[in-house]
Amino acid sequence: MSDPPAPFSSYRTEVRAEWLDYNGHMHDASYGTVLSEANEELFAAFGLSAEYRATTGAALYTVEYHIRYLAECALGQVLSAATIVVAADARRVRLYTEILDHHRRPAATGESLYLHVDSSLGRTVAMPPDRQERVQHMVAAHARLPRPAHLGLGVGAGRGGSGDR
């Protein structure tokens, strides 16, 4: 296997009209859409995306998502994403994804935890060995990447008392 991209950063998009809110900026929920789309590309690289779900009935389910909103995004703005696979075991994957603006400055960060669930059994199951191998290959490649200071902190941590953005 060749070295996986570190961080994983294939995702590109432009802010769509339906993503905007009352004041013409990207809606809170649309940051969630962008993070989901970006992470879905990573799952596709693992072989854990739509085709896998359709053929096996298993999928990665989101159990936690911690989003930090850092900058407003406007219609047509080009966004990309950079994802670190922070940790993973046979049934779980933890990701850290930055949404980047056209200057590569983070507009939002998302920390997420996924469980591999067999939908027919309704419980977590181990990923197939070849998928685990791909995931662990990326965990190893991403181990050398610096971890942001706010990773693994709760809401309101790492912010000054002023609340300045």
Next chain:
Amino acid sequence: MTDERETTSYEGGGSHPLVADGPIPAPLRLHRATVPSAWVDYNGHMSESCYLLAFGDNADAFFRYIGIDEPYRAGGHSLYTVETHLHHRREAGEGELLTMTFRVLDHDQKRVHVFHEMFRGESDVLLATAEQMLVHVDSQAGRSAVIPKELAERLTAIHRAHAELAVPDVVGRPMRINRL
């Protein structure tokens, strides 16, 4: 572009702010919604970002409860979300009724720390929670701004009424892979 953007069920509805000395439910129950077909994915489950839409509507209901509506925003101030931490517990399907609670965990001069719960219908089956940090901003300057006195008094009254509630165990808890 205004036709196709994201809207909340409360937009344009103005506000009916609470009377500070009146009774304040703990928690607040301001919003309920039925999952529309547009919110479900290929397997009939509610999509991840639609939980954020539902919690966003719940927050908007709260904003109107404290007096943040279109005229307030036109005056140049608003509450912006700076952080959201979602916990997904169970899935929601198309046509399902979602009932929401909302509580104020804390607030200071510029920030409001809040917590939402989403339940299945009228049951006590918890589907998801959201912990959020909101910041009062001057929208023109793009900077945080002190919450005006009238609003701060309402927040204090709500915070006081909600102090009797047990703090949910997920509040402030960081994400760890060694814990489910």
